[in-house]
Amino acid sequence: xSGPGRPRSEAARRAVxxxxxxxxGESGYPALTMExxxxxxxxxxxxxxxxxxxxxxxxxxxxNEGAAEIxxxxxxxxxxxxxxxxxxxxxxxxxxxxxxxxVALMAEAQLDPAFARSFxxxxxxxxxxxxxxxxxxxxxxxEIGPDVDLELIAELFFGALWYRLLAASGPIDRNFxxxxxxxxxxxxxxxxxxxSGSEIxxxxxxx
Amino acid sequence: xSGPGRPRSEAARRAVxxxxxxxxGESGYPALTMExxxxxxxxxxxxxxxxxxxxxxxxxxxxNEGAAEIxxxxxxxxxxxxxxxxxxxxxxxxxxxxxxxxVALMAEAQLDPAFARSFxxxxxxxxxxxxxxxxxxxxxxxEIGPDVDLELIAELFFGALWYRLLAASGPIDRNFxxxxxxxxxxxxxxxxxxxSGSEIxxxxxxx
DNA sequence: TTATAGCAGGACGTAGCGTCCAGTAATCTG
DNA sequence: CAGATTACTGGACGCTACGTCCTGCTATAA
Numbered sequence: 001x002s003g004p005g006r007p008r009s010e011a012a013r014r015a016v017x018x019x020x021x022x023x024x025g026e027s028g029y030p031a032l033t034m035e036x037x038x039x040x041x042x043x044x045x046x047x048x049x050x051x052x053x054x055x056x057x058x059x060x061x062x063x064n065e066g067a068a069e070i071x072x073x074x075x076x077x078x079x080x081x082x083x084x085x086x087x088x089x090x091x092x093x094x095x096x097x098x099x100x101x102x103v104a105l106m107a108e109a110q111l112d113p114a115f116a117r118s119f120x121x122x123x124x125x126x127x128x129x130x131x132x133x134x135x136x137x138x139x140x141x142x143e144i145g146p147d148v149d150l151e152l153i154a155e156l157f158f159g160a161l162w163y164r165l166l167a168a169s170g171p172i173d174r175n176f177x178x179x180x181x182x183x184x185x186x187x188x189x190x191x192x193x194x195x196s197g198s199e200i201x202x203x204x205x206x207x
Numbered sequence: 208x209s210g211p212g213r214p215r216s217e218a219a220r221r222a223v224x225x226x227x228x229x230x231x232g233e234s235g236y237p238a239l240t241m242e243x244x245x246x247x248x249x250x251x252x253x254x255x256x257x258x259x260x261x262x263x264x265x266x267x268x269x270x271n272e273g274a275a276e277i278x279x280x281x282x283x284x285x286x287x288x289x290x291x292x293x294x295x296x297x298x299x300x301x302x303x304x305x306x307x308x309x310v311a312l313m314a315e316a317q318l319d320p321a322f323a324r325s326f327x328x329x330x331x332x333x334x335x336x337x338x339x340x341x342x343x344x345x346x347x348x349x350e351i352g353p354d355v356d357l358e359l360i361a362e363l364f365f366g367a368l369w370y371r372l373l374a375a376s377g378p379i380d381r382n383f384x385x386x387x388x389x390x391x392x393x394x395x396x397x398x399x400x401x402x403s404g405s406e407i408x409x410x411x412x413x414x
Numbered sequence: 415t416t417a418t419a420g421c422a423g424g425a426c427g428t429a430g431c432g433t434c435c436a437g438t439a440a441t442c443t444g
Numbered sequence: 445c446a447g448a449t450t451a452c453t454g455g456a457c458g459c460t461a462c463g464t465c466c467t468g469c470t471a472t473a474a
Contacts, residue, residue, distance in 0.1 A: 005450025006440040012452075030318045035430055044453045049432070106373060107317035110310045111237045116375070124374045152386055155376060159366030162373070166313060167331045168323070169362060179359055183394055212419025213471040219421075242461055251422045256463070 008051075015041040016048055017062040024059065025097065029104035032059070056108035056115045060123065063101050067093075073134050079143040079188070084181045086134055087157065090127075091177040094161060099172070103165050128154045135188075144188050153184055215258075222248040223255060224269040231266065232304065236311035239266070263315035263322045267330065270308050274300075280341050286350040286395070291388045293341055294364065297334075298384040301368060306379070310372050335361045342395075351395050360391055 019041035023032050032055050038045040052058045073089075076082050094102060105123075109116040131154040138144050160180055164172050226247035230239050239262050245252040259265045280296075283289050301309060312330075316323040338361040345351050367387055371379050 002442085003450080004442040004448065006452075008451065009440095033430060034432085044455095046433090046454090047452055050451080103317045107314040110314035110373060120375060124376070128376070149386065152390065155370060156363055156367055156390065158374075159368070159370035160363055161366070163362060163366035163369055166317060166369070166373075167365075168327060169331070169335070179356065183359065183363065187390055187393055209473085210419080211417065211473040213421075215420065216471095240461060241463085249422095251420095251424090252463090253423090253465090254421060257420075 009047075012041070012043050012047055013051070015043055016052070016058060017065060019043075020055070020058045021062050024101065024104070029059070029100065054108075054112060054115055056105055056112060057118070059101060060105055060115075060119060063098070063105070064122070073130070075134070075137055077141070079138045080181075080185055082134075082138065083185060083188075084178065086131070087181050087184075088174065088177045090131075090157075091161060091172060091174075091180075094165060095172050099165055106162070106166065124158075128158060131157065148188055153187060156187075157184060216254075219248070219250050219254055220258070222250055223259075223265060224272060226250075227262070227265045228269050231308065231311070236266070236307065261315075261319060261322055263312055263319060264325070266308060267312055267322075267326060270305070270312070271329070280337070282341070282344055284348070286345045287388075287392055289341075289345065290392060290395075291385065293338070294388050294391075295381065295384045297338075297364075298368060298379060298381075298387075301372060302379050306372055313369070313373065331365075335365060338364065355395055360394060363394075364391060 016037055019037050020032060023036055023040060034048055034055055035045060037043075037055065037058060038048045041048075048058070052061070073086055074082075105119055109119040128151075132150050135144060135150045135153060139146070139148075139150070144150075157180055161172075164170055164176065170176065223244055226244050227239060230243055230247060241255055241262055242252060244250075244262065244265060245255045248255075255265070259268070280293055281289075312326055316326040335358075339357050342351060342357040342360060346353070346355075346357070351357075364387060368379075371377055371383065377383065
């Protein structure tokens with residue numbers, strides 16, 4: 001398939017990703033530099049710039065590389081149990097070493113518009129989509145009413161999770177996941193009279 | 208009051224804060240540097256380092272300077288209306304120029320542990336506390352049941368707001384504030400049987 | 415008047431930035 | 445095999461900001 005010319009070195013690619021992870025693990029993300037990556041990977045600086053525009057791009061690829069084995073979400077027949085499992089998996093996957101990478105990438109996305117686009121589309125939006133699809137399957141089984149905004153539910157969850165990560169407002173543990181599960185289940189229990197009543201009220205109040 | 212020696216120059220202080228805001232406004236936060244601040248403020252670099260440890264600290268002080276006139280939250284007798292007003296005020300205050308400052312500071316907090324501490328304690332925790340106190344006053348009036356975790360409510364709100372800011376997942380407008388208001392009101396409507404049932408379930412499920 | 419603290423102006427070495435070049439290495443096409 | 449094409453190395457480049465230091469001057473309190 002690939003045209004003429006020397007093919008890209010897979011060894012160099014892996015060495016770069018590994019070096020980046022090692023440096024972050026040992027010295028923290030702020031200490032990561034393109035020069036340092038090239039040195040540690042024993043690779044020319046030119047090669048690094050050839051394939052990645054910034055250190056954040058390197059880290060994002062390393063992260064996606066490791067997170068390739070995301071097992072699909074198992075759906076049962078009990079929304080409460082399924083959601084609890086789903087949220088716990090998500091919360092559990094945002095701890096320790098991974099947590100440090102996540103917050104660093106989110107920070108970088110705020111400072112680098114080009115990286116922001118790839119991070120938002122190739123990571124954040126993906127995660128939201130997975131959750132929304134999970135909820136839509138439950139709705140198809142009749143476990144969620146038609147009047148609940150599933151996008152909003154997903155945003156409440158990821159918002160709370162990211163807030164804990166970024167604001168260090170509390171532990172990211174099983175209890176946190178359970179509290180969120182209970183709250184979201186309450187919102188998913190579509191008591192339509194109350195819900196539509198509330199919407200009408202808000203419309204009136206706005207005028 | 209102050210001991211001997213030349214007093215701190217208020218003119219220099221204001222010049223530094225103003226210069227920082229101007230540079231951010233014109234060229235964006237990433238273009239802000241300590242050297243640039245000193246140049247623009249026509250102030251010695253030494254003076255800047257004398258009073259602020261980092262550019263983020265300068266911006267945080269400038270932000271707090273401008274946000275000094277935060278009017279106290281008016282409590283009425285209707286939780287729904289009060290909460291709607293409260294959330295809208297908060298959402299409205301996180302837009303435009305201020306939004307750019309906020310995301311930059313949050314980003315910096317992830318990369319600079321020393322700044323993270325001051326940002327979390329002197330800003331994020333403050334905002335949460337104001338909201339929790341607002342909710343506690345409503346609870347004291349009997350508008351919120353005793354079994355609702357007000358800290359969690361506040362975290363859901365700020366989480367969603369910050370997520371919109373950082374992930375650019377949607378517009379930060381009146382409709383967004385209203386959706387959040389409706390969702391939180393639903394959670395604040397303490398239907399205790401349902402809630403405690405859910406908690407018991409979660410305890411059983413954990414064992 | 416003297417001690418004390420703040421400010422201006424500039425110099426310093428360090429380090430990463432992002433780009434460029436010349437030379438070498440690996441692969442496809444004819 | 446020969447030539448075209450692309451990738452990788454190694455080093456160099458100017459640039460900019462970093463954070464610290466020094467000298468001399470200025471403004472206030474005791």
